[in-house]
Amino acid sequence: MVGEVSSGEHATGGIDGSEKPLAPAQRGLWLMQELNPTSNAYNTLSAFRVMGDIDVERLVMALRGLVRRNQSLRTSFPIGASGAPVLGLHPADDVEVLVHDVRAASNPEKSARDLIDEIQLEPYDLKAGPPVRLAIVHVKPDAAIVLIGAHHIVTDAKS
Numbered sequence: 001m002v003g004e005v006s007s008g009e010h011a012t013g014g015i016d017g018s019e020k021p022l023a024p025a026q027r028g029l030w031l032m033q034e035l036n037p038t039s040n041a042y043n044t045l046s047a048f049r050v051m052g053d054i055d056v057e058r059l060v061m062a063l064r065g066l067v068r069r070n071q072s073l074r075t076s077f078p079i080g081a082s083g084a085p086v087l088g089l090h091p092a093d094d095v096e097v098l099v100h101d102v103r104a105a106s107n108p109e110k111s112a113r114d115l116i117d118e119i120q121l122e123p124y125d126l127k128a129g130p131p132v133r134l135a136i137v138h139v140k141p142d143a144a145i146v147l148i149g150a151h152h153i154v155t156d157a158k159s
Contacts, residue, residue: 019086026081042152068092076129098135
């Protein structure tokens with residue numbers, strides 16, 4: 001387990017200060033991304049339509065709680081002292097929850113789809129992190145879409 005750090009910093013290593021290497025599957029995905037940094041082949045995205053009166057502040061707090069409880073969502077994969085990638089942990093507050101409002105657009109659903117595509121297609125910088133993107137897109141006064149995107153290095157998109 002990697003220890004907590006202050007905002008703007010990241011820790012590499014465990015409680016004993018040693019660098020923690022990537023698991024073999026992570027190392028393979030890291031290498032594929034490193035060889036093709038503009039690739040989005042390993043991007044995953046889940047979109048959830050939320051209906052009703054949406055309390056955006058509470059929804060943002062819930063998404064931040066998800067990040068706080070799941071270290072993998074705030075992990076980066078920088079190069080360690082040995083020259084190999086290692087695990088780096090960032091504070092939960094470093095993971096931004098973007099809020100977009102497309103209700104005033106001439107076609108809010110199309111604008112929402114365009115934002116979803118943009119989030120899905122943007123490559124991840126695994127060295128810098130985070131390997132997750134969180135967004136809330138308001139499409140109607142009583143509807144929003146919650147987006148949770150992540151690089152496959154931290155999710156299998158099934159569990």
